[in-house]
Amino acid sequence: MADIHDYPIILASHNPGKLEEFRRLFAQGNIPLVLDDYGGQEIIEETGDSYRANAELKARTVAERSGHWALADDSGVEVDALGGLPGIHSARFVSQDSWENNREILLRLLEVPWDHRTARMRAVLCLASPDGLVFFSEGVVEGRILTWPRGQGGFGVDPIFSIDGETSFAEWPQEYKDRVSHRGMAVQGIIPVIQQVMAL
Secondary structure, X not given: OOOOOOOOEEEEOOOHHHHHHHHHHHHOOOOOEEXXXXXXXXXXXXXXXXXXXXXXXXXXXXXXXXXXXXXXXXXXXXXXXXXXXXXXXXXXXXXXXXXXXXXHHHHHOOOOOHHHOEEEEEEEEXXXXXXXXXXXXXXXXXXXXXXXXXOOOOOOOHHHEEOOOOOOXXXXXXXXXXXXXXXXXXXXXXXXXXXXXXXX
C-alpha cells in the first residue's frame, strides 16, 4: 500500500476551482493536495444514486489507478421547490456550464415566492487508499436561492445561493465562506481522519 506520508493526496477532480478551494481548506491541516484530472476528462462516469456513491466511485478509481491515496467529493444544491433537484446532477443539470445550470434553476423558480425558495448545498468527501480503505465526511448548509445572480467569486451555484437572504456565496470573502460552506464543513470532518492515518 502506498504510504500516505510519501505523496500528496490526489484530488480526484477535473475542476480547478475545486482544487483551489480544497487546497485552501486543507492548508490549515498542513495536508498537501495535487490535482489529477486525467487530461480534463471525466475520471469515471458518475453512475451512483447518491453523493456518497459518486464520491466513492471517483476516489476508489483514482486510488487504484495511481497507487496513492485519493480524495473525491460529490456535491450539489437541493432546491425544495424543485423536489430536491438538481441534487447529484447539479454539475450537469441541463449543461456542463454552471451559468446555464444556474439560469435553468432561476427560470424554474420565477413564480416561486421567497419563502418557498429554500435550498441546501451538500458535499460528501471520500478518502480512499489503494488497497480499498474508504472514509467519508459530509457537510450541509441551509439557505435560499436568490432571484438573480450576485457576485463574481466562487463557482457553481455560489452566485445564486444565499444563507443570509441578501448576499450570495460569490460575494463573500473566501475565508468567511470557508468557515460556513458545505465543503468547509466536510473538510473539517475529514481532516482528523487524515491526520490519524498519517500518525500511524
